[in-house]
Structures are given as C-alpha cells and as structure tokens.
Amino acid sequence: MRFLESGAAWPDEYEFVDAGTLSFTLADAIATADNLIIFDAAEFGETPGHVRALEGDDLDEFLVSGKRSVHEVGFADLMDISRLQGCLPGNRALIGIQPGDFGWGDRPGDAVNAALPRAAEIAKDLLDKWSADSPGDEAMHGVIQ
Numbered sequence: 695m696r697f698l699e700s701g702a703a704w705p706d707e708y709e710f711v712d713a714g715t716l717s718f719t720l721a722d723a724i725a726t727a728d729n730l731i732i733f734d735a736a737e738f739g740e741t742p743g744h745v746r747a748l749e750g751d752d753l754d755e756f757l758v759s760g761k762r763s764v765h766e767v768g769f770a771d772l773m774d775i776s777r778l779q780g781c782l783p784g785n786r787a788l789i790g791i792q793p794g795d796f797g798w799g800d801r802p803g804d805a806v807n808a809a810l811p812r813a814a815e816i817a818k819d820l821l822d823k824w825s826a827d828s829p830g831d832e833a834m835h836g837v838i839q
Contacts, residue, residue: 698733698814708821718772725776729824730783731817732769735806736790742805744792745812747820753788785824789813 699710711723724730736756738746748756757770769788776782791809793802802810 697810698817718768718775721772721775724772724783725779725781727783729785729821730787731820732786732788733813733817734769734788734790735793735802736788738790738792740792742792742794742803743809745789745809745816746792747787747789747816749785749787749820753786756788785820785827787820789816789820 696710704710709723711720736746738744740746754773757773773782773786791802791806791813794805795803
C-alpha cells in the first residue's frame with residue numbers, strides 16, 4: 695500500500711490506511727467506503743510473488759473458501775460486519791501476493807517485494823475502472839489498506 699501511495703498524487707477523497715493485522719476499529723472505514731482495496735499476502739497455491747486481484751463476489755468467495763493468510767481472518771470478519779449492516783463497499787477487491795512462506799512478520803519477503811510494482815499497477819487499473827463506472831460522482835471515495 696505504501697508503495698502505491700508514494701508512486702502518485704492521489705485525490706483527497708482516497709485514504710490510505712496501514713491496517714497491519716487488521717482490527718475491528720476498521721469496521722467504520724470499510725462500511726463507509728465506496729471503493730475498498732486490501733493488499734495482503736494470500737494463499738493462491740502459486741509460486742512466490744504471484745499477484746492476483748479478486749473483486750466483488752470473487753473476493754467474497756475467497757474469504758469463505760478457507761484459503762487464508764494470517765491477516766485474512768480479521769478481514770473476513772470485517773467484511774461480514776459490513777455485509778450484516780448492509781453497507782458492504784460496492785467496489786471491493788483484494789490484491790493478494792503469494793508469499794514464499796506464511797507467518798507473522800513485519801517485513802515482506804523478497805518475492806513479495808519484487809511483486810509490489812505489479813500489485814500497484816493492478817490497484818491503479820481498478821481505481822481507474824471504478825472511476826469510469828461512476829463519472830461525476832463527487833461522493834466517490836475509497837480506502838486502500
């Protein structure tokens with residue numbers, strides 16, 4: 695997320711939140727976002743550094759499939775809170791990067807670091823697509839975590 699944030703000038707309505715291991719304090723930010731992009735390590739069964747974006751229903755299915763990282767458990771709970779409140783972000787995506795190994799740590803591994811430019815490119819493409827789908831919508835805003 696920090697890689698993406700530092701790579702361009704962003705409109706004020708976009709908020710970048712370093713969620714770390716996620717907590718329930720993020721429920722309001724998710725519930726009020728029109729657009730939500732989450733960056734995380736994700737188990738795709740691919741080679742380390744593989745990047746995949748999951749949007750909307752595909753993201754929802756992934757969260758209930760059991761293929762999770764150490765962080766996605768909290769993210770799935772946060773999405774369930776928004777769903778139960780009837781305020782799930784209309785545009786939502788997970789940009790996942792397959793790590794070399796899963797576990798707790800404060801720094802991404804080499805494969806994940808090498809994949810960051812591709813993950814940022816995918817995020818920019820999603821935001822451009824979502825903006826094009828909502829031309830002139832001044833209320834459009836997003837949270838990128």
